[in-house]
Amino acid sequence: MVVLYNKIKYLRKINNVSQQELAEFLEIERTSLSKIENMHYNPSARVMTRVADYFEKPIGEIFFNSIVSFDDTENKKECIS
Numbered sequence: 679m680v681v682l683y684n685k686i687k688y689l690r691k692i693n694n695v696s697q698q699e700l701a702e703f704l705e706i707e708r709t710s711l712s713k714i715e716n717m718h719y720n721p722s723a724r725v726m727t728r729v730a731d732y733f734e735k736p737i738g739e740i741f742f743n744s745i746v747s748f749d750d751t752e753n754k755k756e757c758i759s
Contacts, residue, residue, distance in 0.1 A: 682741045687715045689733050689740065704728050 690700060697715075701708040704725055714721045721729070721741075730737045 680743055681717045682720050682743060683717060684715065684721075684729075684741045686711070686729060686740065689735075690715075693733065700729075700732065703732055 686700075689695075690697065697708050697711050701711040704711065705728075706725060713719055714725070726737050726741055730740055733740065
């Protein structure tokens with residue numbers, strides 16, 4: 679299983695948001711959020727959407743697959759166009 683990397687911890691820190699505060703918004707346990715932040719397991723689509731809503735950022739800016747580089751996705755866009 680490929681675990682999605684994420685910037686949740688970074689976004690929390692720069693926005694001065696506690697794990698507990700974000701977990702309550704997401705309607706999950708704080709320990710679950712910690713496991714997601716530390717990439718022990720992938721969040722559900724609902725949780726990813728709510729994280730993106732909370733920080734007002736696109737999902738792709740927060741969650742990403744470290745195996746796929748930005749250059750790879752840019753090249754694929756050019757092939758499709």
